[in-house]
Amino acid sequence: MSSTIGTSVRCTVFGQSHSEAIGCVVEGLPAGFRPDMGRLARFMARRAPGRDPWSTPRREADAPRIVSGLNPDGETCGAPLCAIVANTNTRSSDYEELRRVPRPGHADWPVQVRWEGFQDVAGGGHFSGRLTAPLCVAGGICLQMLEGRGVSVAAHLAEVAGVADEPLVYRLDAPGAEAALRAQMAALADAAFPVLDAEAGEAMRAAVEEARAGLDSVGGVVECVATGLPAGVGSPMFDGVENLLARALFGIPAVKGVEFGSGFRAASMRGSEHNDPYVPGARGPQPAKNDAGGILGGLTTGAPLRVAVAVKPTSSIGRPQRSVDVATGEAAELRVRGRHDPCIAPRAVPVVEAVCALVLMDALVTFSPRDAVWRPGN
Numbered sequence: 001m002s003s004t005i006g007t008s009v010r011c012t013v014f015g016q017s018h019s020e021a022i023g024c025v026v027e028g029l030p031a032g033f034r035p036d037m038g039r040l041a042r043f044m045a046r047r048a049p050g051r052d053p054w055s056t057p058r059r060e061a062d063a064p065r066i067v068s069g070l071n072p073d074g075e076t077c078g079a080p081l082c083a084i085v086a087n088t089n090t091r092s093s094d095y096e097e098l099r100r101v102p103r104p105g106h107a108d109w110p111v112q113v114r115w116e117g118f119q120d121v122a123g124g125g126h127f128s129g130r131l132t133a134p135l136c137v138a139g140g141i142c143l144q145m146l147e148g149r150g151v152s153v154a155a156h157l158a159e160v161a162g163v164a165d166e167p168l169v170y171r172l173d174a175p176g177a178e179a180a181l182r183a184q185m186a187a188l189a190d191a192a193f194p195v196l197d198a199e200a201g202e203a204m205r206a207a208v209e210e211a212r213a214g215l216d217s218v219g220g221v222v223e224c225v226a227t228g229l230p231a232g233v234g235s236p237m238f239d240g241v242e243n244l245l246a247r248a249l250f251g252i253p254a255v256k257g258v259e260f261g262s263g264f265r266a267a268s269m270r271g272s273e274h275n276d277p278y279v280p281g282a283r284g285p286q287p288a289k290n291d292a293g294g295i296l297g298g299l300t301t302g303a304p305l306r307v308a309v310a311v312k313p314t315s316s317i318g319r320p321q322r323s324v325d326v327a328t329g330e331a332a333e334l335r336v337r338g339r340h341d342p343c344i345a346p347r348a349v350p351v352v353e354a355v356c357a358l359v360l361m362d363a364l365v366t367f368s369p370r371d372a373v374w375r376p377g378n
């Protein structure tokens with residue numbers, strides 16, 4: 001069992017949805033960096049609940065209190081950074097029935113077996129999407145650090161309820177692709193509902209609202225790119241950038257699929273089509289296109305890294321569902337109470353960015369070629 005991720009830059013997440021607070025401890029952050037707290041607050045607000053019609057109505061400030069890890073000048077000081085996020089707007093009575101009648105699609109029943117009935121069921125306990133708030137603190141700081149090194153990370157809603165957004169231009173095969181990708185990433189910065197095509201965004205929001213009104217939920221796909229990574233970051237066989245990212249991204253509750261580059265479509269392509277030919281570049285061979293999504297052999301190629309995650313429809317829906325009363329062993333009908341996201345994907349966008357930043361930061365510090373090792377001032 002582990003709520004810790006990373007090798008050199010290690011992040012531990014703690015708390016439950018309805019405990020006094022949730023938070024993270026991040027060890028191994030390079031010293032001497034001053035996080036921009038205003039920017040971190042704006043980043044946290046993109047994930048925070050209770051702001052938008054596509055969100056759970058539970059309203060939380062999600063203002064992190066950093067209790068250690070910064071010096072009096074507000075710079076990372078080398079000591080573990082601990083951040084705490086308060087839980088204030090809890091309504092635990094909504095969850096009383098679930099110990100007896102578990103929700104289909106949530107972790108209630110398997111965790112009852114694993115933790116022998118001692119689990120905190122309220123709000124999903126440690127399995128709640130709420131635990132992604134501290135991930136956004138840790139990852140939000142890493143995003144800022146990476147940017148100082150020329151690495152940018154941005155994500156959007158590639159799909160919601162089957163409605164597709166304009167895709168990110170990560171393949172680089174069209175003329176002007178790199179500039180187009182930069183413009184797309186700039187357009188997504190700080191967007192409340194991060195899509196590139198406003199019409200698609202409207203159709204997505206309408207689909208979410210329709211599901212909510214029908215006591216149901218919808219899923220989506222979050223697509224993320226990272227640019228500016230040097231070539232050669234990662235390590236075989238199990239510390240490749242794909243391995244590290246997949247492990248971390250599957251830690252985000254409701255993520256059910258992860259693909260890199262052209263992903264599952266690669267299975268129906270020919271080698272002649274999927275291979276990215278090399279052309280001469282400033283630092284050696286450079287992929288002319290990017291079906292690999294910036295990773296070969298688990299190592300970065302220097303091309304934009306592209307990862308997409310499938311987010312399932314929220315399991316806690318208002319419609320009556322079939323379950324079992326575990327006290328009697330009889331079939332039971334469950335009506336889930338409480339306040340829930342009708343679609344998780346929009347609020348998962350900054351979470352995917354945060355997790356990617358955290359993993360890439362760790363990979364750069366731990367698994368870089370010698371001349372690119374991350375050291376302050378290097």
Ligand SMILES: Cc1cc2nc3c(=O)[nH]c(=O)nc-3n(C[C@H](O)[C@H](O)[C@H](O)COP(=O)(O)O)c2cc1C
Nearest residue numbers: 106107127128129253254255315316340341344347
């Ligand atoms: C930002 C975020 C918000 C979420 N909100 C809800 C919610 O309101 N209701 C719910 O049932 N699940 C929600 N989830 C998903 C559950 O926590 C998740 O489905 C559950 O823990 C089971 O894990 P699994 O889906 O990964 O198997 C949310 C996830 C995230 C990332």
Ligand SMILES: C=C(O[C@@H]1CC(C(=O)O)=C[C@@H](OP(=O)(O)O)[C@H]1O)C(=O)O
Nearest residue numbers: 049056058123124128129130338339340
């Ligand atoms: C509070 C957040 O999301 C929660 C995630 C969640 C779940 O089951 O994952 C269930 C709901 O919890 P509650 O019943 O306590 O309102 C959501 O509101 C958050 O993301 O900050």
